[in-house]
Amino acid sequence: MIALPSSLNANLVIGIALLVMLLVVAGAIVRTRSLLAAIILFSIYSLVSAVWLVVMDAADVAFTEAVIGAGVSTIVLLGAILLTRGEVEKPGWRALVAPALVCAGVGGLLIYAAAGLPALGDPASPANAHVGRAYLEAAPKEIGAPNIVTAVLASYRGFDTLGETAVIFAAGIGVALMLGFGPHASPLPPAATIGDHHVVLRVSAKFLIPLIALFALYVQFHGDLGAGGGFQAGVIMAAAIILHALVFGLRDTMMAVPPRLVRSIAALGVLLYAGVGVACMLNGGAFLDYDYLFPPAFEKQVPGWLLGDPEHAHHWGQHFGILLIELGVLLTVAATMLTIFYGFAGRTVEAIRQERGA
Amino acid sequence: MTDMLSLIGGVCVVAGTALSLIGAAGLLRFPDVYTRIHAASITDTGGASLVLLGLCLIAGLSLTALKLAFVWFSIMLTTPVAANALANAAFGSGHRPRIGAFQIMRTDERRKTSRGTEAP
Amino acid sequence: MLLAAGAAGLLVAMTITIARAIMGPSHYDRILAVNSFGTKTVLLLSVIGFVFGRPAFLDIAIIYAPINFVTTIALMKFFRYRSLAQPLGLSAGEETLDD
Numbered sequence: 001m002i003a004l005p006s007s008l009n010a011n012l013v014i015g016i017a018l019l020v021m022l023l024v025v026a027g028a029i030v031r032t033r034s035l036l037a038a039i040i041l042f043s044i045y046s047l048v049s050a051v052w053l054v055v056m057d058a059a060d061v062a063f064t065e066a067v068i069g070a071g072v073s074t075i076v077l078l079g080a081i082l083l084t085r086g087e088v089e090k091p092g093w094r095a096l097v098a099p100a101l102v103c104a105g106v107g108g109l110l111i112y113a114a115a116g117l118p119a120l121g122d123p124a125s126p127a128n129a130h131v132g133r134a135y136l137e138a139a140p141k142e143i144g145a146p147n148i149v150t151a152v153l154a155s156y157r158g159f160d161t162l163g164e165t166a167v168i169f170a171a172g173i174g175v176a177l178m179l180g181f182g183p184h185a186s187p188l189p190p191a192a193t194i195g196d197h198h199v200v201l202r203v204s205a206k207f208l209i210p211l212i213a214l215f216a217l218y219v220q221f222h223g224d225l226g227a228g229g230g231f232q233a234g235v236i237m238a239a240a241i242i243l244h245a246l247v248f249g250l251r252d253t254m255m256a257v258p259p260r261l262v263r264s265i266a267a268l269g270v271l272l273y274a275g276v277g278v279a280c281m282l283n284g285g286a287f288l289d290y291d292y293l294f295p296p297a298f299e300k301q302v303p304g305w306l307l308g309d310p311e312h313a314h315h316w317g318q319h320f321g322i323l324l325i326e327l328g329v330l331l332t333v334a335a336t337m338l339t340i341f342y343g344f345a346g347r348t349v350e351a352i353r354q355e356r357g358a
Numbered sequence: 359m360t361d362m363l364s365l366i367g368g369v370c371v372v373a374g375t376a377l378s379l380i381g382a383a384g385l386l387r388f389p390d391v392y393t394r395i396h397a398a399s400i401t402d403t404g405g406a407s408l409v410l411l412g413l414c415l416i417a418g419l420s421l422t423a424l425k426l427a428f429v430w431f432s433i434m435l436t437t438p439v440a441a442n443a444l445a446n447a448a449f450g451s452g453h454r455p456r457i458g459a460f461q462i463m464r465t466d467e468r469r470k471t472s473r474g475t476e477a478p
Numbered sequence: 479m480l481l482a483a484g485a486a487g488l489l490v491a492m493t494i495t496i497a498r499a500i501m502g503p504s505h506y507d508r509i510l511a512v513n514s515f516g517t518k519t520v521l522l523l524s525v526i527g528f529v530f531g532r533p534a535f536l537d538i539a540i541i542y543a544p545i546n547f548v549t550t551i552a553l554m555k556f557f558r559y560r561s562l563a564q565p566l567g568l569s570a571g572e573e574t575l576d577d
Contacts, residue, residue, distance in 0.1 A: 249565025345562035368480025375487035436547035
């Protein structure tokens with residue numbers, strides 16, 4: 001993106017202010033001995049970096065950072081704290097020497113390397129000159145998706161994204177394996193909290209949960225046009241269900257969205273993604289070559305008015321391919337986030353005690 | 359006409375920002391959790407309303423204005439509820455206001471909680 | 479110009495909020511600071527979208543407001559009850575699914 005000269009100064013000033021904030025928050029995270037305070041500060045850190053990414057015009061990345069960094073990872077970290085202590089003791093200075101040397105070395109190397117980076121938005125830089133430029137020029141013709149990021153992510157680099165989806169799936173399986181598959185004890189509110197009501201929260205949560213799910217769908221289907229897509233939408237969808245679990249209790253949520261179903265959905269997402277690729281192969285194309293998603297005989301039947309513009313009728317396969325794999329990503333990411341949340345949140349003291357007793 | 363609207367919108371944005379700043383000052387300076395919640399939540403909703411109204415005036419009737427209305431809607435829905443839940447939780451976990459009626463009733467607990475940084 | 483002033487003011491407000499988040503003293507102060515910081519972030523995202531002439535940034539602001547709420551509730555619940563699993567306390571008249 002070419003920054004307008006008038007906005008360049010604002011860009012620079014806001015960027016510097018945000019980076020100073022980042023430094024201050026990072027310093028505070030290092031200094032604090034309370035892990036709980038560190039989690040809260042991490043949330044702020046993610047927020048600041050999300051705004052900074054927006055200022056750098058990386059809207060898709062900023063989206064992911066805001067949703068995952070400040071949203072779900074905070075909740076997962078809280079779940080992890082449940083299994084450990086909330087404080088760390090101050091280490092002696094001897095223990096700090098080696099890490100400090102490594103940090104200083106790596107930091108110095110990075111600063112040295114940063115001096116050799118091309119300028120921001122330099123059209124002659126290697127990243128922009130060769131394959132990047134080719135994508136920029138070819139994508140509107142070949143893919144037809146207005147958001148180039150989505151075109152590259154879902155179509156040109158569809159195989160890489162399949163790999164990422166599989167990695168997320170594997171992470172979910174790893175957490176489930178470590179923390180247990182079975183249903184955990186989901187305690188009722190202790191008698192002491194019965195009078196301690198949260199009526200306002202419960203009523204408004206009932207209203208908010210469908211709204212958040214609706215936002216998730218908006219992000220999902222808006223990914224072609226602007227920032228967004230399956231990854232972000234999946235996390236937002238998981239956040240809606242997590243809100244339900246937070247307010248109405250994990251047991252009620254597990255009744256509504258059973259863990260077994262969630263794990264199946266996670267696998268189904270990867271299957272859908274890979275299945276699209278195989279369908280393309282069966283129709284004579286390469287793996288994940290969406291132009292071959294539908295058989296040519298079928299493609300000819302499609303009336304041009306479906307996409308409005310007759311010239312773009314051949315993007316039909318691309319559109320549906322991207323839609324389908326984004327759906328697969330949505331399913332996998334949402335289900336994996338939920339599996340992780342179920343694993344951590346269900347791992348209560350009572351559950352561990354019951355398991356040992358049994 | 360459009361210039362006039364933009365000007366009014368800009369003034370609204372600055373006014374909303376000023377409210378946010380006042381709220382932040384309150385967040386920094388007020389003596390206990392409850393007064394801070396009071397300062398932050400009221401000015402957040404008020405400031406957000408003014409800022410988003412100002413941006414709406416600048417955007418005119420368009421999809422952008424609709425999106426701004428959505429932002430306003432979700433802020434108005436979430437911020438007060440979060441403040442309520444937070445005050446509820448803080449009170450439930452033993453924080454007592456440092457000013458007001460409860461101070462007289464619960465001085466023993468106040469002494470306990472105002473010294474330690476952790477909730478009991 | 480006015481918008482840039484607004485963005486600058488929001489940045490200052492965010493800085494003050496960070497100070498409260500670092501100072502504490504109780505965790506509820508920190509949660510409050512995060513929540514307030516999130517709201518200000520939403521506003522800043524909206525305003526800089528207009529400053530840079532890219533209203534598409536609003537999509538992030540739309541999503542961020544409810545996500546901020548979920549985070550705040552999670553933090554609140556964790557510090558109040560030391561659990562993410564149990565339902566929030568019921569008022570006297572409400573019933574659970576048990577019956």
